[in-house]
Amino acid sequence: MAVAKYELVVHKFAGGRFDDHGVDVDVLPDLVTYKNILIETAKELWRCKHPERQRLPKNFEDSLSLKFYAIQPGSAAVPLMREVEVPDTFSLFPREPDELDQAVEVVTDTIEAAADDRALPDALPKNVIPLFENYGKTLRADEIIELKPATRSNVTRYSSKERERLARLAGTSYEDIVELTGEIRAADLDGSNFVLKLPDGTKISGKFSPEQETLITDVLREHAQRWLHVKGRAEFSPNGQMKRLITIEALDVQIAGEKPFDISARPIWEIIEEIGAAVPSAEWDKVPRDGAANLDHYLYGHSKKT
Numbered sequence: 342m343a344v345a346k347y348e349l350v351v352h353k354f355a356g357g358r359f360d361d362h363g364v365d366v367d368v369l370p371d372l373v374t375y376k377n378i379l380i381e382t383a384k385e386l387w388r389c390k391h392p393e394r395q396r397l398p399k400n401f402e403d404s405l406s407l408k409f410y411a412i413q414p415g416s417a418a419v420p421l422m423r424e425v426e427v428p429d430t431f432s433l434f435p436r437e438p439d440e441l442d443q444a445v446e447v448v449t450d451t452i453e454a455a456a457d458d459r460a461l462p463d464a465l466p467k468n469v470i471p472l473f474e475n476y477g478k479t480l481r482a483d484e485i486i487e488l489k490p491a492t493r494s495n496v497t498r499y500s501s502k503e504r505e506r507l508a509r510l511a512g513t514s515y516e517d518i519v520e521l522t523g524e525i526r527a528a529d530l531d532g533s534n535f536v537l538k539l540p541d542g543t544k545i546s547g548k549f550s551p552e553q554e555t556l557i558t559d560v561l562r563e564h565a566q567r568w569l570h571v572k573g574r575a576e577f578s579p580n581g582q583m584k585r586l587i588t589i590e591a592l593d594v595q596i597a598g599e600k601p602f603d604i605s606a607r608p609i610w611e612i613i614e615e616i617g618a619a620v621p622s623a624e625w626d627k628v629p630r631d632g633a634a635n636l637d638h639y640l641y642g643h644s645k646k647t
Contacts, residue, residue: 353418382444385466473507547586
């Protein structure tokens with residue numbers, strides 16, 4: 342594998358303090374916030390692509406690191422760079438865009454939608470919207486941020502106007518897809534309501550259909566041994582806290598406390614290979630070449646097989 346460095350997006354400060362082409366250190370928090378927006382967006386994009394996965398891949402966030410090495414001459418523009426591992430054949434087969442590349446596009450589209458007072462992109466994770474409250478917080482009235490993704494020829498402007506609109510949207514509740522597993526603590530058959538207690542102690546209420554009533558009551562009756570796994574949509578408060586289940590798309594039963602299969606866990610053979618690679622070659626030389634055929638000989642002293 343080789344390491345390739347490429348420009349992801351140019352983040353330029355314009356107006357006021359930046360007319361002398363210098364970047365005031367007071368605006369560095371905006372760069373950090375922009376990076377956090379990209380990373381959280383990339384995480385949610387990955388989760389949407391892999392709904393069956395319970396966890397992000399190991400070191401996923403580490404692979405999304407951003408750096409800047411210089412400020413473009415004659416401006417206050419900061420090229421944000423990324424280093425990624427690529428196959429040695431990278432020059433022949435260009436790297437496919439990943440979630441961070443897509444996050445840049447989604448965030449740029451979001452800012453443009455806010456500027457035009459349009460609906461925000463469906464691809465924008467709702468829990469990311471509140472992060473915009475701190476993005477551009479250091480800018481003064483006569484200053485803006487200009488964003489130019491490497492994949493685009495035009496520049497997107499971000500000012501206090503866009504920030505204020507996104508901040509207003511962050512103050513509203515939103516819906517999102519959820520997948521929950523927990524213990525049913527209560528059920529109201531007259532109102533078709535139930536309460537699901539999650540492993541962390543959080544209690545979420547929801548409504549079930551007449552077709553789901555039997556399953557709900559069965560799991561409630563055996564709540565100490567059986568848990569309910571729910572797929573559906575939930576309402577969230579502006580700060581990202583789940584408020585209630587709105588719709589239920591699928592229900593199934595699990596053994597209480599049973600941990601779901603973690604598809605992101607490393608395969609056992611990879612761990613074995615890693616351990617084997619750490620053993621010095623001199624030690625491997627001591628292993629009998631006929632160990633498989635004469636296992637009983639080396640373990641119990643039986644006669645060797647010819």
